[in-house]
Amino acid sequence: MRAVTWQGKRDVRVENVPDPRIEEPTDAIIRITSSGLCGSDLHLYEVLTPFMTPGDILGHEPMGIVEEVGAGVPDLQAGDRVVVPFQIACGDCWMCLTGLPTQCETTQVTSEGMGAPLFGYTRLYGAVPGAQAEYLRVPQAQFGPIKIPEGPADDRFVYLSDVLPTAWQAVKYADVPKGGSVAVLGLGPIGDMACRVAQLQGAGQVFGVDLVPERLKRVRDRGVETYDLRSFDDEKELVAAIRDATDGRGPDAVIDAVGTEAHGSAAAKLAQSAAAIMPRKISGPFAERFSVDRLAALYTAIDLVRRGGTISLSGVYGGMADPIPLLTLFDKQIQLRMGQANVRRWADEILPYLTDEDPLGVDEFATHRVPLSDAPHAYEMFQRKQEGAIKVLMKP
Numbered sequence: 001m002r003a004v005t006w007q008g009k010r011d012v013r014v015e016n017v018p019d020p021r022i023e024e025p026t027d028a029i030i031r032i033t034s035s036g037l038c039g040s041d042l043h044l045y046e047v048l049t050p051f052m053t054p055g056d057i058l059g060h061e062p063m064g065i066v067e068e069v070g071a072g073v074p075d076l077q078a079g080d081r082v083v084v085p086f087q088i089a090c091g092d093c094w095m096c097l098t099g100l101p102t103q104c105e106t107t108q109v110t111s112e113g114m115g116a117p118l119f120g121y122t123r124l125y126g127a128v129p130g131a132q133a134e135y136l137r138v139p140q141a142q143f144g145p146i147k148i149p150e151g152p153a154d155d156r157f158v159y160l161s162d163v164l165p166t167a168w169q170a171v172k173y174a175d176v177p178k179g180g181s182v183a184v185l186g187l188g189p190i191g192d193m194a195c196r197v198a199q200l201q202g203a204g205q206v207f208g209v210d211l212v213p214e215r216l217k218r219v220r221d222r223g224v225e226t227y228d229l230r231s232f233d234d235e236k237e238l239v240a241a242i243r244d245a246t247d248g249r250g251p252d253a254v255i256d257a258v259g260t261e262a263h264g265s266a267a268a269k270l271a272q273s274a275a276a277i278m279p280r281k282i283s284g285p286f287a288e289r290f291s292v293d294r295l296a297a298l299y300t301a302i303d304l305v306r307r308g309g310t311i312s313l314s315g316v317y318g319g320m321a322d323p324i325p326l327l328t329l330f331d332k333q334i335q336l337r338m339g340q341a342n343v344r345r346w347a348d349e350i351l352p353y354l355t356d357e358d359p360l361g362v363d364e365f366a367t368h369r370v371p372l373s374d375a376p377h378a379y380e381m382f383q384r385k386q387e388g389a390i391k392v393l394m395k396p
């Protein structure tokens, strides 16, 4: 089959690889009909390269049609239409039953000290072949895949694999009081959808921050109050502007939907010079122990949130030596919640909103639908935020 493979820093290629086969009774094989390109893939493209192996198949946001199932997958059969969560979990252990499939005790990548494995996401997460491909082997298929109705186009459901539950969890963790305020930093697919979910769940004021004009415009058109980072001299000014709009206090919650590749103002770059002298470029186990993230967005979140408020982190950070201002976090009495989205925990709450009325605007959410063969260009375009790319779906 054809699959998008990682070959090196900023080098992905579409190659012929062996078709996946059923290996365990709890496996299913899915013929992929749509597969998302995610901000998380961009980390692999450039930053997390020490944890990748040339030839790794990328992708973790799939949906498609069941081709074949193992003997241990009673509820699925060939022909079923399914969305596949980006994490692999058993559904039956203590963690899964608590609603934390990202921490599944059956599938945890214990060799790396990590939680549940993810499709197409480095050896830290199990080096599981990913979903930007024609076919996907889905382990633990007795739990993962979500059956969805026939009829609407893939766009209606594909975001259940990642974007929707991630945005949903971001807002749940943000714990915005009814009618309260929330600022969303980063308006890529995750931040954009988090704004929509916050509105749906009754936030009174939603602020969106980014530095890409079409991303700002898209959420502004849906009633979000937007702030263009580029129009401020530094983050302090941005924070002051949003504080002014919240009785001088700052929003009840801040969602960081940026993560490790944050762009900061010149001032923020200076403030991070402590981080800059850390040995970031070294690779392998050292990178794991000493690496430092670009923390501009997280620092803004800490400064911006009101005292006693909540920061909800969905942006992915990978550093082991990040300088964090604990004095401020403690003094401001900030709640900090984070993690990969527990997809099956939220899917049943989200499904009723995936209707013809389309309150979350999923039908028009993708800006680009491309064949697998265009993957190298799609990665580059999405990373550089060119051609108006906000969400890209690959159609094998």
Ligand SMILES: NC(=O)c1ccc[n+]([C@@H]2O[C@H](COP(=O)([O-])OP(=O)(O)OC[C@H]3O[C@@H](n4cnc5c(N)ncnc54)[C@H](O)[C@@H]3O)[C@@H](O)[C@H]2O)c1
Pocket (backbone or CB within 6 Å): 038, 039, 040, 041, 042, 043, 162, 163, 166, 185, 186, 187, 188, 189, 190, 191, 209, 210, 211, 212, 215, 229, 257, 258, 259, 260, 261, 262, 263, 264, 296, 297, 313, 314, 315, 316, 317, 339, 340, 341
């Ligand atoms: N927790 C999870 O389960 C989960 C799931 C999916 C994605 N993610 C993570 O969420 C983050 C966002 O994903 P995405 O697909 O939307 O990616 P993306 O890269 O398209 O979006 C990030 C956005 O942040 C903006 N940005 C950069 N620096 C900023 C700053 N200082 N302030 C405000 N905005 C800034 C960028 O312009 C960009 O629009 C990534 O880190 C991704 O890995 C987490």
Ligand SMILES: [Zn+2]
Pocket (backbone or CB within 6 Å): 037, 038, 039, 040, 041, 060, 061, 086, 162, 163
């Ligand atoms: Zn994703």
Ligand SMILES: [Zn+2]
Pocket (backbone or CB within 6 Å): 089, 090, 091, 092, 093, 094, 095, 096, 097, 101, 103, 104, 105, 106, 107
């Ligand atoms: Zn489990």
